[in-house]
Amino acid sequence: MRNILLLAALGGLSACQATAPGGDSFTSVIDPVTTSGASGVQVTRGFGPPDADPASCYGREVDPAVIETVTEQILVEPEQLDRNGNIRRPAVFVTATEQRIVEDRTETWFETPCAMEGNADYIATLQRALAARGHYTGPVTGRMDRATVQAVRAYQQPQGLDSGVLSLAAARQLGLSVWDPELAAGTSTDG
Template sequence: MPRPLAATFCALALAACTTALPQPQAAPRPTLAAEMSLRAPRPAEGACWASQIRPAVIETITEQVLVRPETRDPATGAITGPATFRTETRQEIVSDQTPVWFRTPCDEILTPDFIATLQRALRARGLYRGLTSGQIDSATSRAISAYQTPRGLPSGTLALATARELGLIAWQNPN
């Protein structure tokens, strides 16, 4: 058997012997959107909630409306005058504003040490530039909002899911 052909045969034989190892599956983690609710939550022991008004979505529609059609020469059919249009713009509400409820860390968790750790976590992501004060000030709220807004929650109030994503609160296994 020629050498290149034998090498190809051996490579194919070895490839057939391998089996793919199963990849470990991580427990699915809820996203901010998955933890939000449009209904006010029922009070539950150890659960704290906050709400944020989701603003109305308004769409601007612009249309060109024919005012006068073009004029044509009856003999040749050539255009003697252009058509005239006017622009009409209107706004329509696509969806009304609605309150959105989401879980938050309870007040007993929001200690100065916890908030300082939150500030450091946001600083490490380039979102917080203030002092590590241990207080939720306007700079901290803006940084929280900058982190949460791209994830579907435009709020400066810390969501429980955000605290989990940042590694500030341990994930709880739902099972």
């Protein structure tokens, strides 16, 4: 029962604001496709796995534990028979219910292009690249809508990442630039 309450509490917090170890707050972005199940995808800048680069963006795919409920009948008192073999008192059973973790919770961190953050041109280029490979059939809108998220997931699944958030590796395979305009603005020099 405690595990169910813990899972429910974690599920309720998945869309809340959180604080990174450095004290900076960030808002989690939940993948609309995965919220129909129990897992969620979060994207953050500078906060990620223990060796995270503070200038990079990371996606996190969380798959909750798979729990099964097992109900068993446990014999408490065996039946009692008389001398002729007739049942004098039937057996007494107690129903016992137990939850077991069948598959542990998994958490997968991956680097994602920071250019995805609100950049309509980058997302439009992503939509065109996915359409050229037969994964996206919608209009080029420059928005990370449900169809785009599903196309990203369809593209990345064969490569072992079941996520609707574009990984840096997939962006490179699609031929997309991984240039981050926010970082470039801070390092550019005028001639």
